[in-house]
Amino acid sequence: MIDHPPLLSPPPGAPPLPVRPDAGRFLVLLVVFICAACGLVYELELVALASYLIGDSVTQASVVLSLMVFAMGVGSLLAKHLRCRAAFGFGVLELALAAIGGCSAMVLYASFAWLGESHTVLVAFSLAIGVLIGAEIPLLMSLIQRISRRDAEGTVADLFAADYVGALVGGLAFPFLLLPWLGQISSGLLTGAVNAVAGGLLVLGLFRRELTVRSRRWLLVANGLVLLLLGAAAVLVDDFERAAREAVYGDRVRVAVQTDVQEVVLTGESSEPPDLFLDGRLRVSGRDEYRYHEALVHPAMLGPHARVLILGGGDGLAAREVLRYADVDSVTVVELDPGVVDLARTDPALSDLNDHAYGDPRVRVVHEDAFAWLRDPGRAVPGAYDVVIADLPDPGATEGAKFYSLEFYGLVAGILAPEGRLVVHAGPLEGRGETYWTVDATLRAAGYGTSPYRVAPVSPSPSSDGLNEHFDALGAESAPEDWGLLLAAPVSAPRLDLPSDVPSLRSLTREALAADAKAVEAMRVVGVPPSTLVHPRYE
Numbered sequence: 001m002i003d004h005p006p007l008l009s010p011p012p013g014a015p016p017l018p019v020r021p022d023a024g025r026f027l028v029l030l031v032v033f034i035c036a037a038c039g040l041v042y043e044l045e046l047v048a049l050a051s052y053l054i055g056d057s058v059t060q061a062s063v064v065l066s067l068m069v070f071a072m073g074v075g076s077l078l079a080k081h082l083r084c085r086a087a088f089g090f091g092v093l094e095l096a097l098a099a100i101g102g103c104s105a106m107v108l109y110a111s112f113a114w115l116g117e118s119h120t121v122l123v124a125f126s127l128a129i130g131v132l133i134g135a136e137i138p139l140l141m142s143l144i145q146r147i148s149r150r151d152a153e154g155t156v157a158d159l160f161a162a163d164y165v166g167a168l169v170g171g172l173a174f175p176f177l178l179l180p181w182l183g184q185i186s187s188g189l190l191t192g193a194v195n196a197v198a199g200g201l202l203v204l205g206l207f208r209r210e211l212t213v214r215s216r217r218w219l220l221v222a223n224g225l226v227l228l229l230l231g232a233a234a235v236l237v238d239d240f241e242r243a244a245r246e247a248v249y250g251d252r253v254r255v256a257v258q259t260d261v262q263e264v265v266l267t268g269e270s271s272e273p274p275d276l277f278l279d280g281r282l283r284v285s286g287r288d289e290y291r292y293h294e295a296l297v298h299p300a301m302l303g304p305h306a307r308v309l310i311l312g313g314g315d316g317l318a319a320r321e322v323l324r325y326a327d328v329d330s331v332t333v334v335e336l337d338p339g340v341v342d343l344a345r346t347d348p349a350l351s352d353l354n355d356h357a358y359g360d361p362r363v364r365v366v367h368e369d370a371f372a373w374l375r376d377p378g379r380a381v382p383g384a385y386d387v388v389i390a391d392l393p394d395p396g397a398t399e400g401a402k403f404y405s406l407e408f409y410g411l412v413a414g415i416l417a418p419e420g421r422l423v424v425h426a427g428p429l430e431g432r433g434e435t436y437w438t439v440d441a442t443l444r445a446a447g448y449g450t451s452p453y454r455v456a457p458v459s460p461s462p463s464s465d466g467l468n469e470h471f472d473a474l475g476a477e478s479a480p481e482d483w484g485l486l487l488a489a490p491v492s493a494p495r496l497d498l499p500s501d502v503p504s505l506r507s508l509t510r511e512a513l514a515a516d517a518k519a520v521e522a523m524r525v526v527g528v529p530p531s532t533l534v535h536p537r538y539e
Contacts, residue, residue, distance in 0.1 A: 016209065017147065017206060017209075018205070018206065018208075018209075019206065021147050024147045024206055025144060025147050025158075027202065027206055028140060028143055028144045028147065028202065028206070029144075029158055029159070029162040030162075031140070031198050031199065031201075031202045032136075032137075032140055032159055032162040032163055032166065033162045033163075033165060033166035033169070034166060034194065034195070034198040035094070035097075035133075035136055035140075035166065035195065035198065035199070036162070036163040036164070036165075036166030036167045036170065037166040037167065037169045037170030037173065038097075038098075038101065038170060038191050038192075038194060038195040038198075039097075039101075039129070039133040039136075039167070039170070040166075040167045040170035040171050040174070041101075041170045041173065041174050041178065041187065041188070041191045042097075042101035042104060042129050042133075042188070042191065043064065043065065043068055043129070044170075044171065044174045044175070045104065045105050045174065045184055045187065045188050045191075046064045046104060046105075046108070046122065046125060046126060046129075047060055047061045047064045047065070048174075048179070048184060049105050049108055049109065049184055050063070050064060050108070050118070050122050052263070052279050052280065053108070053109070053112045053118050053280065054118060054119070054122075060122075063122070063123070063126070064122065064126045067123060067126035067127055067130060068126050068127075068129065068130035068133070069130065070127075070130065071126065071127045071128075071129070071130025071131045071133075071134060072130045072131070072133055072134030073134060074130075074131055074134060075130065075131035075132060075133065075134025075135035075136075076134045076135065076137070076138055078131065078134075078135055079134070079135035079136075079137075079138035079139055080138065082135070082139060083138065083139065083142045086139045086142035086143050086146075086210075087143060087203050087207035087210040087211055088203070088210075088211055088215050088219070089139055090136070090139040090140065090143065090199065090202070090203055091199060091200065091203035091204070091211075091219045092219075092222075093132055093135055093136065093139065093199070094136075094195060094196060094198070094199025094200070094203075095196060095199065095200075095219070095222050095223060095226050096132055097129065097132040097133070097136075097192075097195055097199075098192040098193070098195040098196035098199070098226050098230070099192065099196075099226050099229065099230075100125065100128050100129060100132065101129050101132075101188065101191065101192055101195065102188050102189050102190075102191060102192015102193065102195070102196075102230050102233075103188065103189070103192065103229075103230070103233065104125045104129065104188060105184045105185045105187070105188040106185050106188065106189070106233060106237070106240065107121060107125070108121050108122060108125065109184075109185065109244055110240075110244060112248070113243075113244035113245075113247040113248045114244070114247050137159060137160075137163065140159060141155065141156070141159060143202075143207065144158075144159065146207075146210075174187065178190070178191070180260065183258060185237050185240070185241065186234060186237055189230045189233050189234045189237070190234070192226075192230050193227060193230045193231070196223055196226050196227055196230070197223075197227070200219065200220075200223040203219060204216060204219060204220060204223075245265070248280070249265060249267050249277065250267065252267045252268055252269065253265060253266075253267050254266045254267060254268060254269075254270065254274060254347075254349070255343065255347060257339055257343070259337050259338070259339030259340070260337070260338075260339070261336055261337040261339065262278050262279045262337060262339075263277075263278070263279050263280065264276070264277070264278055264337075264339055264340055264343060265277040265280075266343070266347060266349070266350060268286060268349065270348065270349055272286065272349075273286025273287060273289075273349065273352075273353050274286045274347075274349045274350055274353065275287075276315055276350070278340070283315070284315055284317065284353075286349075286353060289317055289353070290506050290507060291455055291483075291506075291507045291508075292455065292483050293317045293318055293320070293321050294321060294505050294506065294507055294508040295453070295454075295455040295483065295485060295507075295508055295513075295516075296318060296321075296389060296391060296423055296425060296483075296485060297318055297321035297322055297389060297423070298321065298498055298499065298502055298505065298508060299423065299453070299487050299496055299497065299498060299513065300387050300389060300421045300422075300423040300487060301322070301325060301387060301499050301502070302421075302494075302495065302497055302498065302499045303386070303419055303421065303494075303499075304386040304387075304417065304419055304420075305322075305325060305327070305328060305386050305387045305499075306327060306328060306329040306330070306386055307329060307330050307384060307385045307386050307387075307417075308322050308328060308330070308331045308332070308385065308386065308387045308388075308389065309331075309332045309334070309384075309385040309387070309388045309389070309415070310322070310331065310332065310333045310334070310388075310389045310391060311334050311370040311388065311389065311390045311391065311392055311403075312334070312335060312370065312390065312391040312392040312393070313333060313335065313389065313391035314333065314335035314336075314337055314340035314341045314344060315340060315344050315350065315354060316333075316341075316344040316345070316350075316351075316354030316357040316358055317353065317354050317357075318389050318391045319331055319333055319354065319357040319358075319360075319363055320353075320354045320355045320357045322387075322389070323355070323357055323360050323362065323363070324503040325499075325501070325503070328362060329362065330362055330364065331360075331362055331363045331364070332364050332365075332366060332385075333363060333364070333365045333366065334366045334368060334370050334373050335365065335366070335367060336367065336368065336369050336370070337367075338367045341358065341365055341367070344357075344358060345358040345359075366379075370392065370403060371402055371403065371408060371411070374408070374411035374412065374414075374415065375411060380411070380414065380415050381415065382414050382415060383415065383416065383417050383418070383420075384415050384417075385415050385416060385417060385420060386416075386417050386419070386420050386421075387420065387421055387422075387423075388412055388415070388416060388420065388421075388422045388423070389422075389423050390403065390412075390422065390423065390424045390425060391425055392404075392425065394425075394427050395426060395427050395435055395438075395439055395538045401531065401536040401538050402533060402536075404424075404426070404438075404439050404442060404531060404538065405442065405531050405532055405533050405536065406442050406445055406446050406530050406531065406532045406533075407532065407533050409422075409442060409443055409446035409448065409488075410446050410447075413446060413447060413448070413490060416490060418490070419489075420489065420490070421487060421488065421489045421494050422443075422448065422487075422488045422489070423485060423486070423487050423488070424439060424443070424485065424486045424488065425483065425484075425485060426439035426440070426484045426485060426486050427439070427484055428482050428483065428484055429454055429482055429484045429520065429523055430482050433523055433525050434525055434528060434539075435538055435539065436452075436484040437524065437525040437528045438528050438529075438530070438531055438537045438538060439486060439531075440452060440486055440528075441528045441529060441530045441531075442530040442531045442532075442537075443486060443488045444530070445530035446530075447490060447491065448488035448489060448490060448491075449488065449489055449490075449491060449492040449493035449494065450486050450487065450488045450493055451486070451487040451488070451493050451494055451495070451496040451517065452484075452485075452486055452487075452517065452520045452521065452524075453485055453486075453487065453496055453513060453516045453517040453520055454482050454483060454484045454485060454516050454517075454519070454520050455482065455483050455485070455507075455508070455512075455516055456482045456483075456516075484520070496513060496514070496517050497510060497513070498510055498513065
């Protein structure tokens with residue numbers, strides 16, 4: 001019969017603990033849980049902010065997570081050199097992680113705002129945080145083994161169980177608690193403070209007898225300085241955000257709100273048409289938006305147009321053009337973000353720009369994801385609409401790819417009347433022609449006939465020149481060189497023309513429409529496959 005050592009007896013020669021060994025073991029596992037939650041918050045924070053600043057959430061998540069996983073392996077190897085001083089090493093490690101992880105969102109946003117560059121900073125933080133997270137478990141393994149001589153397999157199982165549960169809690173807390181209540185920057189600062197306190201209490205409380213007097217004093221002072229840094233940053237976060245926003249948008253910011261969906265910013269003087277930015281991307285240039293919205297709406301109004309559905313278009317500008325037809329009976333706007341609609345309804349400059357469209361009794365607003373709404377048989381009634389206007393995010397954005405898929409256009413076909421028409425904003429042709437023709441191929445695969453056309457905008461408004469250069473430096477989306485549009489109808493290509501009762505337009509003419517369509521046809525890219533949900537083709 002094999003004689004096993006006691007499960008919770010300290011190993012020979014280990015300094016005595018201030019608590020019972022079973023309580024000490026519980027405290028170590030609790031810190032593992034807290035550190036894992038903090039680590040995942042840091043990761044998700046970098047992914048979320050990178051997606052907002054740079055765009056393409058899939059790419060940014062892949063970059064951040066792959067770099068972090070690689071760096072965690074490096075950190076685990078480097079931790080071997082600290083095992084001889086595991087308590088002090090873990091204390092230093094948590095201080096560094098609290099400071100770097102806690103301030104990562106603020107520094108990343110600052111680099112974007114003032115330097116116009118965030119890729120390098122993103123990579124650096126991903127690697128640094130990954131190394132520090134990877135070094136945690138080996139050091140905690142050493143610390144817990146100094147408390148008890150439980151078998152290594154059981155200890156590893158306990159550590160990883162606490163780690164995984166902590167990651168679950170951190171992963172759920174970030175989107176459902178921290179982000180809605182505190183925002184990205186304050187969430188990071190609070191997480192860093194929790195990280196520093198947890199690591200400091202473990203080392204300076206439970207393992208203080210393993211530290212020299214000098215080491216204890218150094219860690220105590222360093223913990224105080226890190227908490228002071230995070231606290232000062234939290235106090236100044238509102239001033240920082242205002243300064244950073246001014247650095248990005250200039251001093252012409254009129255309104256800046258963070259909705260549950262995105263950041264919405266209006267710039268420009270109150271006496272002039274505003275520019276609208278959603279998550280840092282210029283969506284509406286008040287100076288020339290009419291060129292886009294006239295081309296988007298009026299060709300689709302040739303034929304029956306009593307019942308109109310607008311997918312997206314929360315700014316009310318597409319609705320403005322639709323409502324210029326007296327024989328329009330109803331306009332349904334399906335917009336995910338209530339904040340954009342509220343701003344379009346209440347902001348004096350934006351509501352003047354959309355001609356107070358939301359005050360028209362013919363307009364009904366539905367706040368829901370367009371794809372989900374179309375799938376609901378109780379609300380998306382077959383054959384219910386004569387015209388569908390898809391004024392949705394650019395097809396090049398990963399999160400918007402589903403709105404340009406074969407499945408999405410199949411759902412739209414189900415609600416179109418037999419003589420109905422669908423118009424789609426398909427992104428710019430200049431430099432991104434393959435994306436545009438992928439939308440065309442997808443519509444055709446869904447059973448539509450298409451009539452491609454485009455409209456070229458005037459030069460960007462003065463208030464957006466510097467911002468577009470700022471985003472261009474990041475490779476991000478700014479004002480397009482042209483707007484590519486597609487008019488579609490079931491079975492056969494619709495006639496591309498203007499209605500006989502078209503209201504007075506500021507820019508669009510039949511001659512310009514025909515010329516633009518001819519120019520687009522000369523740029524056709526053949527052999528492009530359609531895009532589906534399981535195989536998106538947009539870059």
